[in-house]
Amino acid sequence: MKISSTYFNNYPKGNLYAAGKIYNSGIDYNLQLNYLKDYQCDSVSFKRIPDTTFINDLRELPNLTCGCCGIKMLKNSVVNDFLNRKIYYPASIALKRIKSENYFNESHASDEMKTAYAFLKNFADRNPKLTMQDILAKKAVKAKRQTFPKEVSAACETIRDMTKLVAHNSKYMIDEISKLNPKFHKTEKKVFKELQMLAKEYPQETFYDILNKSEVNKYYLTRLQKKQIDILDNVVGAVEDAPENIKTMVLDVTEKARDIFEKESVEILHKRGRVISHYQSLLNDYKDDSCVQKVLEIINELPDSKTDSDAFLIKGAQKSSNAIVEILLSRVRSTFEHVKPHKREGDNGPSNIFNYIALCGKCNSERQRTGYDIFTKAHPEMIENEQIQINKIIHFINHGILAGYDEYPVKIKKALDIESKGAIKININKLNLLQAKNNRKLRQKKIIEKKKSLNGSKAIYKFGKGLFKRNVMGKNDK
Numbered sequence: 001m002k003i004s005s006t007y008f009n010n011y012p013k014g015n016l017y018a019a020g021k022i023y024n025s026g027i028d029y030n031l032q033l034n035y036l037k038d039y040q041c042d043s044v045s046f047k048r049i050p051d052t053t054f055i056n057d058l059r060e061l062p063n064l065t066c067g068c069c070g071i072k073m074l075k076n077s078v079v080n081d082f083l084n085r086k087i088y089y090p091a092s093i094a095l096k097r098i099k100s101e102n103y104f105n106e107s108h109a110s111d112e113m114k115t116a117y118a119f120l121k122n123f124a125d126r127n128p129k130l131t132m133q134d135i136l137a138k139k140a141v142k143a144k145r146q147t148f149p150k151e152v153s154a155a156c157e158t159i160r161d162m163t164k165l166v167a168h169n170s171k172y173m174i175d176e177i178s179k180l181n182p183k184f185h186k187t188e189k190k191v192f193k194e195l196q197m198l199a200k201e202y203p204q205e206t207f208y209d210i211l212n213k214s215e216v217n218k219y220y221l222t223r224l225q226k227k228q229i230d231i232l233d234n235v236v237g238a239v240e241d242a243p244e245n246i247k248t249m250v251l252d253v254t255e256k257a258r259d260i261f262e263k264e265s266v267e268i269l270h271k272r273g274r275v276i277s278h279y280q281s282l283l284n285d286y287k288d289d290s291c292v293q294k295v296l297e298i299i300n301e302l303p304d305s306k307t308d309s310d311a312f313l314i315k316g317a318q319k320s321s322n323a324i325v326e327i328l329l330s331r332v333r334s335t336f337e338h339v340k341p342h343k344r345e346g347d348n349g350p351s352n353i354f355n356y357i358a359l360c361g362k363c364n365s366e367r368q369r370t371g372y373d374i375f376t377k378a379h380p381e382m383i384e385n386e387q388i389q390i391n392k393i394i395h396f397i398n399h400g401i402l403a404g405y406d407e408y409p410v411k412i413k414k415a416l417d418i419e420s421k422g423a424i425k426i427n428i429n430k431l432n433l434l435q436a437k438n439n440r441k442l443r444q445k446k447i448i449e450k451k452k453s454l455n456g457s458k459a460i461y462k463f464g465k466g467l468f469k470r471n472v473m474g475k476n477d478k
């Protein structure tokens, strides 16, 4: 098979780098080729592949599990590639569709919008596989945009946002996500199941159109409202024996909460947040009362889009179809977690590898700036799962696959110990830096030999469209 130069050129820098890294890492040559084959590549250009034979990003380690919940995460580059190759339309198509779907109405558009559209279309037509994001990341496009009046430059972004709304139908989306086979958390599993059922019923329509059908919206809203009202009823039950003044206050704010949930338009956001803060501010002076504590506990159980599939789908109706897929995948993708939080007042944790562990998007967003001493009380599984993750990292260091991380185990052990006030004690006894060094040398040698043998016997040179292309694999190499 051939590996495409367009493949690498098709990607914004980050993805290009990741793709090159996968190609070059040499962990399992066939695996890499399969990876590229999945994306239907046909030839390769070597000129933009970074000069590395190793993985040097935690988020790219295969089968890494979350350091908190232990779920098997999706590699960062896999999610990016999936969104770019499978979910977003190429700009050349998206630009046509924003017209046919009436997001962009030429007869009413301003001159700036028309200029921006023509400019982007010109690039898109010449690079028919690139997404709008890729086009805007192109050097030539950036340079040209700087010469435009700022209204035209801003119009380019408006058009980009419009192209984000162009989406595949629900059947296609469900099929593609299923192929990626992400190990979703409980809530996302339920969301996915609901979307799957909806896609069966309305296969040709987009998630956005389906979730905005009045019968669909009403179905999820009724279910959500029932859960909300049940919780308000529980609050009323909890203050039955409370002192009269507290009881009156709680009943009063509960009536307001009922109105917010039942009477306010579905489009008004942050209802849950508002209701909770009403209770909190009103009851702030009575925090020591056991009834008040119970009320605040109950009210915190109000469903939200992170913990409840009905709430997710109601909120999702206000987002684009593509954004729904992004959110679902973001919850299981591998992300950098700052051990010492990045934005803690007066005490900023640095953004470098020695302050990073890998958490899934869901756990990462839940942790925020909480100290691990407190966080591990709510998530005791983190203590074991972080050790499992470090074991895996040490394995990849020892085998010479993960490079640039020799000091990582010692430093991260210390960082975790400090941030958790001793709750997370990591064992790094299996680290063997001598073995790591030897394995790295071996790997480098093997890869050089492999490249040499490919260059010697199999390389077929050809010139096409001014690009230097090379057929790297013969038939018998598979």
Ligand SMILES: [Zn+2]
Binding pocket: 066, 067, 068, 069, 070, 071, 359, 360, 361, 362, 363, 364
């Ligand atoms: Zn997690």
